[in-house]
Amino acid sequence: MSGDDKVISINKNTGTAKRPLTLKDVSIASGVSEMTVSRVLRNRGDVSDATRAKVLKAAKSLGYVPNKIAGALASSRVNLVAVIIPSLSNMVFPDVMTGISEVLDDSPLQPVVGVTNYSPEREEQVLFEMLSWRPSGVILAGLEHSDASVAMLKSASVPVVEIMDTDGEAIDAVVGISHRRAGREMARQIVKMGYRQIGFLGTKMSMDHRARKRFEGFTEALAREGIEVVDQEFYDGGSSLAKGREMSARILERSPELDFLYYSNDMIAAGGLLHLQESGIDVPGQIGLAGFNGSEFLEGFSLQVATMDAARRDIGREAARIIAERSDGSLQGTGQKIELEPRLQMGDTLRRR
């Protein structure tokens, strides 16, 4: 930010800086013991209605906010669920978060979000930081973690749910889809519809394990039909329509024989669609398209791009459900594996006319 585009001014300070209130303050104000105040505020044990009313009134009028830090230390109960995801700008993860919130809102648990930017080192740091708050559970994306992360999770003795991906070995519970299978199914459908000259466009996959697995499943299924991917195009950084356009232009210039483009996500697929349409290419007659994620925004384009729904909300919901059910400390359901069905959406771009 340059200095010339902001205006700074000063308000009067309306805050009153005093010592935070404690149970004791409420105790004195209401003329009841701290213990009874504590009981009222947590709805625990037997308290007479009269006392309860007195205490609540005092607490409210003072503006008392309980100190969860002290409470958590004393009770060794923390109503926090650590949620560790690679990114917030990916559209995918906000959807997962929505599913998680839907379920946790009906429980005393609260999600706390940590973002790793797809870096295993950062994941390790974030995890360490979150575990040091002794959460009631951990939900984290993916099955690939550093050895240290795995060690921390195993010895934390809290429920751990790895989400998004089921292709691999889990630490405890897993909820996700098989990305290999998603890739395979898409490949089969593409071949079935008669496309043969297939190009792939996606992220550089060294870090993106799920994209890699989809690609592996994809090529594997093609290989079984005796087909190979003709050309590939990779990109760095975030997805955007603009990148989808550029990549599509480049790959088609290099390999004009292509009759199908498989994109590793819907955003770049939509960009590809726009490029093809403006280039006067017949979609899906001349060239077919497919993306991945089942993103809602695909509905707005003139053609509905084929995609595969990654069941993001459901993944969030199931993961949260597992944590909520186990937050009583029971070991019931330990090591559950929930594999959801990736749903193919044919749309308009995967049917030869």
Next chain:
Amino acid sequence: MSGDDKVISINKNTGTAKRPLTLKDVSIASGVSEMTVSRVLRNRGDVSDATRAKVLKAAKSLGYVPNKIAGALASSRVNLVAVIIPSLSNMVFPDVMTGISEVLDDSPLQPVVGVTNYSPEREEQVLFEMLSWRPSGVILAGLEHSDASVAMLKSASVPVVEIMDTDGEAIDAVVGISHRRAGREMARQIVKMGYRQIGFLGTKMSMDHRARKRFEGFTEALAREGIEVVDQEFYDGGSSLAKGREMSARILERSPELDFLYYSNDMIAAGGLLHLQESGIDVPGQIGLAGFNGSEFLEGFSLQVATMDAARRDIGREAARIIAERSDGSLQGTGQKIELEPRLQMGDTLRRR
């Protein structure tokens, strides 16, 4: 989720459920006092290299994870910053979060996100919950809060930064843009480019104060030119391209004389663009368009939709900077008001050819 699309199976339980380790365990394992272990782990005070090495080795080999709850209680220092936003699916807030993270990553502070779903009651709950963890600061969206929320914030004696919006009275610090001004400037530009029959498309604004303020500024500036908004179209729920299309179709059917459509965000504006283009309408000759937010994805369309950049990342950065600077407990900078400049991006849809 229906039962038939998931597969459940059970892993072996690899976790070992034992008592969490304490400082004392590390103290015993390394043969140093708890206090010295604590110093090593926090890089505080003078510790000999030999001792430091011993302690670190013991801590690492045991897999010790410090208990921040106890630490926070003892030191009354909590390295958490409460960030309270209306939604994660809005695209706007992930950008703000990115700005916040950029700054906090260089500090000991960590953001904790709470989501209100645009509900003041929910905001109150989330705020209460977060304040009960005694965070080092609070960043929250908007200037409109319930009386109880305001009271809590005022008596919390932590830095509070209200973000996004500067049109109103702040509790402590503010970082944002003037949405009234953003609306005014857009109106002036539209008139300047010769458009006269102007329609507005946006959310039902009872809850969305910022959209409302933009609209107020917009109509006010138009009124000064003797112009009134010809027609309006509102929608509920999340934004989408599809909604932008539908709304545009409806408003144009009702008011075919319109020559400009002002949308309350870029997503529905882009949907509008797609609709107009497919209807064979000349944009921006016959009808001009503008959105709001300066969203990146606008770059992918065949015409760049006019918009106004809401400086989302900068807002996040500045807010985090204020908290970070004040987290030493000083009152320096109390009540700062930072008004950023909304930047008009003319694009292609706000120029008569």
Next chain:
DNA sequence: TTGAAAGCGCTAACAT
């Protein structure tokens, strides 16, 4: 139904 005492795991403050 209410209260008193002990202590959760750490760190501040003060020794040594």
Next chain:
DNA sequence: ATGTTAGCGCTTTCAA
């Protein structure tokens, strides 16, 4: 450079 002591503000446990 290292150790000792006394809490932080609650909840657990036990007593009344």
